[in-house]
Amino acid sequence: MGVLRFQRAQSGWFPDLWRLAGSSQVIIGDRSLAPVSAAAAAQWEGMAVASATGWEIERAGNLGAAGLLAMMLLEMPAKGRTKEFAAAASGSVRTFLLEGGPGATAARRRAERVRQGGIDVDRLPTADISGFNPYASQPRYWRELAQDLRLQGVRDAETGEVFFPPVPARGRPVEPFRLQRRGRILTYTRDHVYPLGGPMSMVVVELDGGGRFYGQTAWDFPVEIGMRVRLVPRLLHRGGDLPHYFWKVVAD
Amino acid sequence: MPIAGEVAIVGGYTTAFGVLHDRSYLDLLAEAAWGAVEDAGIALDEVEAAWLATAEPWTAGLVGDSGAAVAEAIPFAPRPVTRVSNFCTSGMEAVRGAAMAIAAGECQVAIAIGAEKMRDVTPRNSLIAKTAEHTHPTIAKGRTAPGQFALLATRYLHAYGATPEDLALVAVKNHAHATRNPKAHFRHPLTKEQVLSAPRIAEPLGVYDCTPTTDGAAAVVLASRAWAEAHARRHALLEGVGLAVTDGYFANLFRESFDFLGFPSTRQAARLAYSQAGITNPLQEIDVVECHDCFTITEILNTEDLGFALPGEGVELLRAGATTLGGSLPVNVSGGLQACGHPVGATGTRMVVEIFDQVTGAAGPRQVAQARRGLAHTLGGPGVIACVMVIGAP
Structure with missing residues (x-):
């Protein structure tokens, strides 16, 4: 129901960049890394900030960014509509173009049903990773x-x-x-x-x-x-x- | 090679192995060190340098994270102490370090101590937790120590038609041996049925196919051959020492060249040790063996890698009773890691003490008749490090 096209990537040391809803201030999450350049901070102005961690549907497993992409597609059911978004993590900002395609309307109806009522097919058990916070760098x-x-x-x-x-x-x-x-x-x-x-x-x-x-x-x-x-x-x-x-x- | 035939073991001591809540890491270290020094019939002042093997100091608050622990546990200050860590070969690595110093003429008398306090945390908070929580964030996830060796058990059973009953024979044999070892963690016999019906850990391995989680320490006093001949109450010679390191911890089980039917590290370490000791027919020339039976499958593979059996025939050696006390090549008469347990840094040193006792006729109810030459073998990590020592009566 959509096409994801990679646009460009800009690399540098970007620590966690946060922009809270309703605020125009960019907050640096980790001050131990290189300072954020003005150009990098400017990319975030005017862009909505969303987190992949908000997308958990009971018994559906660990959706990660898939749920976030689905939400974005659902916001533009018409074919040909596009949305530019950036993913900033792990040292670079990657910009993508997301283009709505056929079938988005039907998918939207089903996705709304799942969001409201929970997963509607039998799922194979997956590991419960909530609370698992092992060593990471x-x-x-x-x-x-x-x-x-x-x-x-x-x-x-x-x-x-x-x-x-x-x-x-x-x-x-x-x-x-x-x-x-x-x-x-x-x-x-x-x-x-x-x-x-x-x-x-x-x-x-x-x-x-x-x-x-x-x-x-x-x-x-x-x-x-x-x-x-x-x-x-x-x-x-x-x-x-x-x-x-x-x-x-x-x-x- | 400078060590072979020129470095002697002149004293040894093993503490009880088990769940020793009343004794601290430093208490165990001290007990082993004093025990070895007394067994050697010398004063602590005569020991010039120490090597300390502790592989998992984080289980005991990092007290054993350096040689400093020795200066705290016994009056050793200000003499040099080196802490070594090479996974499960650490205990023999300490002996090797001391031996090299003596062979180089840096000192005449040194001590190698292996100590580990694993039960100040629960077994699940020990190595399993370490592997799940502290290791590589992607490559290592899903691994456990029994899981890694179980891969070889699955492959070996498939390749050679062996069965879980064959694996159980190792556990039954080694637990039976341990009834003669008052220092072992577990000292009661097991039946094959108990081993086969125990809860599964990493299939086909069950609880009794795995070494337990254990506290303990062991120490060995080493000296030059000249010193030993002049002063020692009893001594044995290091006739061959081989250490081989073949790959990285996480990488090894991804390698295309690994066949899951044995360990190239053991084969190489044995090649080095046998060459130094002049051994060409290990099955005939070795009288008693302590080898790394962290899991039942590992003992079977070790007997093949050490050259006692051809590939696939280690299981026949076991079925024939050859590796049982009284057989033609007794293996792990102490009870091995299966019954003694595995305080990681102490295991290799414990094995050296056992072989030292065997070849000097001091092994008591576990004595292998007329044992003159023995072999100790440890295997580190998922088998990427191996150490083999051939120890003989002078």
């Missing part, structure tokens, strides 16, 4: 975005071995390599003591095209060696008030 978050969101690793140009997470480049002839997101289970365990969302399986996946993934299943489904699986993006937690998206495994 804003510089690390910014530095490893490609690793976390695009599964960007490196590959040894001589041996062909894939390294994910990527290793420092010096001393090995490595080149950038992006993991594919489908593969086959090599081994697994169903863990009963991990203190969040269990029991659920941890699986090691031999990925198509090279490299391996070791991580959680998105929910507790039966796994076996040799099974085809794929990786899907999920919200792991909001440690340090940063939404940590990463990948989990589902049957393919």
Whole structure:
């Protein structure tokens, strides 16, 4: 019901930038990082500020930014209408153009029903991450975005071995390599003591095209060696008030 | 190599291992140090330097975060103390550090102490909490220590047709051995049925496939061979010492080259130690073994990586009873990590004390008849570090 187009990104050290509703003052959330430039602050003038953390619908899992995007689409049901918005986090401001498309009106009616009455389909159980506030670091978050969101690793140009997470480049002839997101289970365990969302399986996946993934299943489904699986993006937690998206495994 | 054959163990002591609420980290450290010094028949003043192994000082308020803890626990000031940490190999890393100093001529007599106070917090607030809360914010989530080794159990059972009953044999064997070890955390026998029916931890591992969470300390006094021959009541020689580090903690289980059927770190550490000790046929030339049975599967893999069995045949060695006290190669007659428990920094040092006792005929009801040469092995993290020591009667 819509199209999201990336417009541009501006990088720099942007700490948490807050602009409270009804105020024109930009507040710096973390003074330990570089001072905000006048140009950066100016981008925020006249823009609505919304938080992805307000979008939780009971039993729907961790919607993260998906709920926020849905809200924005619902505000412009007509096809061809556009909305520019910026996401400022982890060291840069990225501007997007959101364009309403066909089906938005019907989607809006359904979304309103869900907002009022709660989720209306059976959902598979997902981990309850409320209150989970593990160690997190804003510089690390910014530095490893490609690793976390695009599964960007490196590959040894001589041996062909894939390294994910990527290793420092010096001393090995490595080149950038992006993991594919489908593969086959090599081994697994169903863990009963991990203190969040269990029991659920941890699986090691031999990925198509090279490299391996070791991580959680998105929910507790039966796994076996040799099974085809794929990786899907999920919200792991909001440690340090940063939404940590990463990948989990589902049957393919 | 300078250490091999030139550095001696001249005294050793292990505290009780268990839930020791009445004793602090410093109390355990002190008890182990004094015990080893008395066993060596020397005064504390004769010890010139100390190495301290504590891997998880945060469980005890960071008291053991540096060598300073030794100066507080015993009258050791102002002598040099180095705190070492290499995951679960830390206890042997302390012995290795002391041995290198002696081999280099920096000192004649040194002490290696491993100490860990894990039960000032509950087991769930210990390593499980650390892995969930304090580790890498994305790569590490979902992991637990048993979960990481369970991956190898799943793969090994699939590859070689072994079963959870085979894993249970390790627990039954080591708990039976521990009935002869008054220092072990658990000292009662277990049946195979109890092991198989225990609650699951990380499948196929259940409660009794896992080492418990334990307090404890152990210490070893080392000296040059010349000093030992002149002064020691009893001594054994470090005939080979191998340390191998193969990868990063979080990275290892992502590596394409890892087959989940054993640990290259152990194989390399063993290669180094055997080469120094002149061992070409470990199954014949080693009389007694302490190896890192943090989980039942790990002992089976260790016997293969240490060269006692071919890949896939470690389980046959176990089924045949070869690794039981009385068999051809007794493994973990102390009860191992399975029954002694695993105060992380103390485990490696405890193993060295056990082998020292075995090859000097001082192992009492656990004595392996005519043991002259023994091996101690620890494995760190998810298997990325391994240390192997061959210790022999002079």
